Amino acid sequence: MLSVTNVNLRYRRMHKATKAAVASTIRPLKSHHYTLFDLQYLFLFVLFSFCYYIMDKPVWFKLPIALGAVGLLIPRKTRQFMLPFLAIAAWLILFYCCRYIPAAWRPHIFTSVLPALENILYGGNISELLAESTSPLKDLLAWMPYGVLHFALPFITAGLIVYFGPAGTLPVFARTFGYMNLAGVLTQILFPCAPPWYETNYGAFEPATYAMPGSPGGLARVDDILGTNMYKSTFTASPLVFGAFPSLHSACAWQLAFFLVFIFGPRSIPFAVGYVFWIWWATMYLGHHYVVDLVGGAGFAVVAFFIGSFFLPSVLPPQHHNAKASHAIHDLGDAMNHQEKQTLFNDSNDNDDDFVGFKKDTEWDLSEGYQAEEDVAEEITDVVIVSVVQEVEERKLLS
Structure with a gap:
């Protein structure tokens, strides 16, 4: 049985921990240098409030979700993840x-x-x-990028960014990907257009209403092949039936292609472009998009990546013919990847003792706490360059 003293002690500890957590959030907010880019959080707050208002769910369902999201913004470590993720969540x-x-x-x-x-x-x-001539083989070839890879590749790309990309790339990818899709959905709401399956089922000049159900298009044949009712039920109850323009399948494919080329260089262009045109063919073959939609989605991706490129970190320097320099640059890549993992997973070297003292927080900046890692990477780069120059000078003296 707990004594009154133990209860009071635990209460004081809980109160102290809560106070420290709130202070660790307010302190960087006070010291942060606000810019126009911080208006994104005001925009997201308005959008979340609108969704909370129109969502036809009981308060006991909505309120815990909202409070939980706010709670994740208080601790520093979860805030590093939540801030870039807000655009995707929106x-x-x-x-x-x-x-x-x-x-x-x-x-x-x-x-x-x-x-x-x-x-x-x-x-x-x-x-x-393209949809005139169908076959089970074509149906499966179209289903693979449209119904499988479209949902899996963003996670795979994020993993590749963590492992191979320079430190600071993942938050930029999350924001770019999220805001691009958010802009696409807003466009689909404000400019609703019927997809090709509507013309096939009703005709292009038949007036449409929001009470009309969606349609799986060619994915109904995939359901028949697989013996399921997944796409028929999902697309029939779609929350956004008339969202043909822009094609977010096209936008996501191009965005993933841009980041893959950014990480792996020109050698990845054939794979990236091949996937884009594969999903373009699939969307038209299945009756979900026109070419205009696909081009529009590509335009959204180009604009989003162009804006995001201003916040991307520098890529690794190119390989040199000198063997020692190549080996040194390889070590530099390993070091930078190690810094990325340290930042994401917060190893034991990351001191988060809020009761001893508060460290200077930079999580509210666009770079999301990666300044220290970039400084370490720059120092490693300087050491590598100096060692390579010294090696060259020694060889000249020996010769």
């Missing part, structure tokens, strides 16, 4: 909450704009031409 929550937006708030649905643009720009409906 995209996913907004997409889910589209079903709760009243039809009276939504704009007119455009059913003939995309087919007309397709005919004007490309001389015909390419999606319809």
Whole structure:
């Protein structure tokens, strides 16, 4: 049985821990130099508040989620993860909450704009031409990028960034990927357009309403092949039925391609571009997008990566012909990868004792706490360059 003294002691410890956690959040907020880029958090707060308001769920369901998200922003270590993830969370929550937006708030649905643009720009409906000849083999080849790789590759790319990319790349990837998809969903809400399957089922000039269910298009054949009802049930109950433009399948594919080329260099271009055109063919073959949608998605990806590139860290220096220099640069890459892992997983060297004293926090900056790692990488680079220069001078003296 606990005594009153033990209860009071535990209460004081809990109170002290809570006070320290809150102080560790308020302190960097006070010392942070605010810029226009910090307006992103105000925008996200407004968006989250809107989704919370329209979500037709009981308060006991919504409130713990909101409080839990705020709670994860208080500890320094979880804040390092949450701040870059906020853009992705906003995209996913907004997409889910589209079903709760009243039809009276939504704009007119455009059913003939995309087919007309397709005919004007490309001389015909390419999606319809590709979908005319179907086969089980083609169905499975289209399902693989559209229904499997589209959801798996972002996680695989994030893992490759952690292991091979320079320190500080992962937060930029998370923000770029999240804001790109968020902008795409907002565009789909404000400019709703019917996909190719609508023209096939109803005709391009049949007025559409928000009460209409979605359609799996060619993925219904995949359900028949696999003996499931997964895509028929999922797409029929889609929260965003008329979201043809822009194609986020295209946007995500291009964004992943850009970051893969950024990490691995020109040798990865054939693989990256090959995947992009594979998923382009799949989206048109399955009747989910026009070429206009795919080009629009690529445009979103280009703009997002262009903005994100200003915050990307420097890549490794190129390989030299000198064997010792090549070996040194290889060691530099290992050191930088090690710094990335230390930052992400916060090993035992990371002191987080809030009761002893507060360290200077930089988690609220766009670089998300990677300044120290970049400084270490620069010091390692200087050491490598000096050692290579000394080796060259010694060889000149010997010769």
